[in-house]
Amino acid sequence: MIRVIVTEHYQELSQKAAQLLAAQLQKKPDSVIGFATGSTPIGMYKELINSYNRQEISFDKMSTFNLDEYVGLTKDHPQSYYHFMQEQLFSHINVRLENIQFPPGIFTDADRACQSYEDAMKAAGGVDLQILGIGVNGHIGFNEPDQQFTLYTHIVELAQKTIESNARFFGSEDEVPRRAITMGIKSIMDARSILLLASDRNKAEAVQQIFSGKVEPQIPATVLQLHPDVTLVVDREAASLLNEEFQTGGVCVW
Numbered sequence: 670m671i672r673v674i675v676t677e678h679y680q681e682l683s684q685k686a687a688q689l690l691a692a693q694l695q696k697k698p699d700s701v702i703g704f705a706t707g708s709t710p711i712g713m714y715k716e717l718i719n720s721y722n723r724q725e726i727s728f729d730k731m732s733t734f735n736l737d738e739y740v741g742l743t744k745d746h747p748q749s750y751y752h753f754m755q756e757q758l759f760s761h762i763n764v765r766l767e768n769i770q771f772p773p774g775i776f777t778d779a780d781r782a783c784q785s786y787e788d789a790m791k792a793a794g795g796v797d798l799q800i801l802g803i804g805v806n807g808h809i810g811f812n813e814p815d816q817q818f819t820l821y822t823h824i825v826e827l828a829q830k831t832i833e834s835n836a837r838f839f840g841s842e843d844e845v846p847r848r849a850i851t852m853g854i855k856s857i858m859d860a861r862s863i864l865l866l867a868s869d870r871n872k873a874e875a876v877q878q879i880f881s882g883k884v885e886p887q888i889p890a891t892v893l894q895l896h897p898d899v900t901l902v903v904d905r906e907a908a909s910l911l912n913e914e915f916q917t918g919g920v921c922v923w
């Protein structure tokens with residue numbers, strides 16, 4: 670089931686998403702949260718930091734697993750996703766360092782690195798709430814358009830489109846790593862609930878495709894149609910190609 674919440678603008682989207690995450694932690698303080706990078710969740714992370722500073726929320730018992738990491742970047746590399754999460758959220762709240770799990774960007778044995786990440790998620794009892802962004806090509810995590818779905822954590826060659834759109838975070842396109850390690854489609858779908866955020870007109874096609882009625886690995890996000898508990902928080906621009914029933918704002922169920 671997909672629940673759609675359309676907001677007026679990015680700020681409202683960020684507030685709404687932060688409220689949903691806070692509600693999860695209220696219900697279950699030791700929740701396992703799957704976090705995402707990219708520019709879209711930054712506003713939500715700011716809202717969470719503000720709530721923490723106002724002492725409305727504690728992250729003391731939360732465990733985290735991030736979706737993906739660039740291969741070849743160390744944790745302290747300014748463009749690594751680990752560094753991003755520290756900067757945007759983790760270093761500002763009371764999450765415990767030992768409860769933060771990340772797919773490694775540096776490893777000697779790829780199969781082992783991927784398997785250990787899957788094992789760690791299982792040992793933690795699985796992800797309760799997975800945050801997702803969406804790529805302009807419909808990718809989730811770094812599951813790029815492909816002939817088939819790859820189920821578990823794996824190494825992926827990044828699509829040219831992804832390299833181009835992520836170049837804005839690096840000095841130039843040449844500096845964007847060509848490979849990443851990412852949770853697979855089943856690792857993501859195993860989360861008990863999923864919260865996908867999309868903002869801006871350039872995500873409208875990708876968001877529309879989630880409701881195509883077809884599940885196809887060429888548009889990885891279409892698989893979300895099969896999940897029992899997905900909430901999509903999208904601003905008006907990102908929702909602009911959805912049917913009219915979704916345009917009215919508020920909550921719609923698909």
Ligand code: GLP
Binds near residue numbers: 709737801803804810
């Ligand atoms: C990256 C991340 C994805 C993210 C996507 C969208 O490629 N691996 O997890 O959803 O970008 O990013 P943005 O929110 O910046 O558009």
